[in-house]
Amino acid sequence: MTRPAARPYTIIFSTATLDGRIASSTRYSMLSCSYDLARLRLLRGAAEAVMVGASTVLIDNPSLRRRLNPSSSKYYRVVVDGKLRLHERLRLVNEPGPLVIVFTAVHDDEKIERLKARGVHVHVVGENGVVDLAKAMEILVVEYGIKRLLIEGGGILNYNMLRAGLVDEIRVTYTPYIFAAGRSVVEDPGATGFTTTSQSPRLRLICLEKCPCGNCVHVAYRVESTCCPPATGPYAEPCLSERIAALMEKASKEAA
Numbered sequence: 001m002t003r004p005a006a007r008p009y010t011i012i013f014s015t016a017t018l019d020g021r022i023a024s025s026t027r028y029s030m031l032s033c034s035y036d037l038a039r040l041r042l043l044r045g046a047a048e049a050v051m052v053g054a055s056t057v058l059i060d061n062p063s064l065r066r067r068l069n070p071s072s073s074k075y076y077r078v079v080v081d082g083k084l085r086l087h088e089r090l091r092l093v094n095e096p097g098p099l100v101i102v103f104t105a106v107h108d109d110e111k112i113e114r115l116k117a118r119g120v121h122v123h124v125v126g127e128n129g130v131v132d133l134a135k136a137m138e139i140l141v142v143e144y145g146i147k148r149l150l151i152e153g154g155g156i157l158n159y160n161m162l163r164a165g166l167v168d169e170i171r172v173t174y175t176p177y178i179f180a181a182g183r184s185v186v187e188d189p190g191a192t193g194f195t196t197t198s199q200s201p202r203l204r205l206i207c208l209e210k211c212p213c214g215n216c217v218h219v220a221y222r223v224e225s226t227c228c229p230p231a232t233g234p235y236a237e238p239c240l241s242e243r244i245a246a247l248m249e250k251a252s253k254e255a256a
């Protein structure tokens with residue numbers, strides 16, 4: 001494992017079917033109940049940056065905006081895009097919003113200039129399409145002051161970050177569906193993965209709670225086998241149901 005000089009406290013958050021899929025074979029991925037969306041808002045609201053893989057951006061075209069604490073503190077949107085597949089028609093690039101930071105590993109000067117013209121910060125870290133994630137984490141802390149990072153998938157980015165020992169917490173909301181194929185929460189594109197329990201990241205359960213919807217389960221594990229200590233400590237209490245219920249109640253009062 002490469003050790004970055006500094007790295008943010010990093011949480012993976014995914015919403016999965018009971019069989020651990022975040023998207024079906026057709027890339028359908030609408031799994032969250034309204035409480036889970038509130039959970040995501042809480043986690044995003046407490047993070048200084050959200051990060052996703054290029055395929056999630058290309059398939060879902062998210063805005064990744066923050067609805068809680070929208071302008072009160074630092075917030076960036078980060079994409080890991082080894083081959084620089086991002087383009088100008090995506091919401092992240094063509095809609096106004098918090099700064100977008102892209103990490104890539106190809107020297108496509110023309111494409112980089114086009115993205116820069118839209119205000120996107122592009123960093124080439126790595127070679128042959130493989131981003132040096134440890135270096136990327138270092139840049140987030142040193143150049144942008146990001147100490148709390150939320151990763152919102154997909155499975156390949158989750159795998160690469162875990163493999164590099166750069167993740168502190170994994171949170172998964174299990175929903176009452178089964179896809180039986182598609183993308184898993186953690187997906188090795190090389191189809192080898194971690195081959196034994198001793199190869200697996202070491203995990204310790206820190207929260208297990210029934211979602212307020214009554215039909216989903218949220219689990220949080222601390223990763224104990226990281227490459228090196230993060231720049232700061234945890235940023236959310238392990239269990240969130242009480243805060244989610246309060247958030248939902250406030251929203252329904254405001255709507256009434």
Ligand SMILES: NC(=O)c1ccc[n+]([C@@H]2O[C@H](COP(=O)([O-])OP(=O)(O)OC[C@H]3O[C@@H](n4cnc5c(N)ncnc54)[C@H](OP(=O)(O)O)[C@@H]3O)[C@@H](O)[C@H]2O)c1
Pocket residue numbers: 013014015016021022023027028029031052053054055056057059060080081082083084085105129130131132133152153154155156157158160183187
């Ligand atoms: N249910 C949920 O919680 C949830 C959350 C997020 C996404 N999703 C779903 O998951 C699917 C996408 O997931 P996915 O696993 O296919 O893709 P992904 O993780 O979103 O993106 C994979 C891509 O990220 C880039 N990447 C990641 N690590 C890299 C590294 N170290 N170096 C260079 N590039 C790197 C590569 O882009 P290049 O190809 O450009 O090199 C790679 O192909 C979508 O269907 C989406 O809807 C579901």
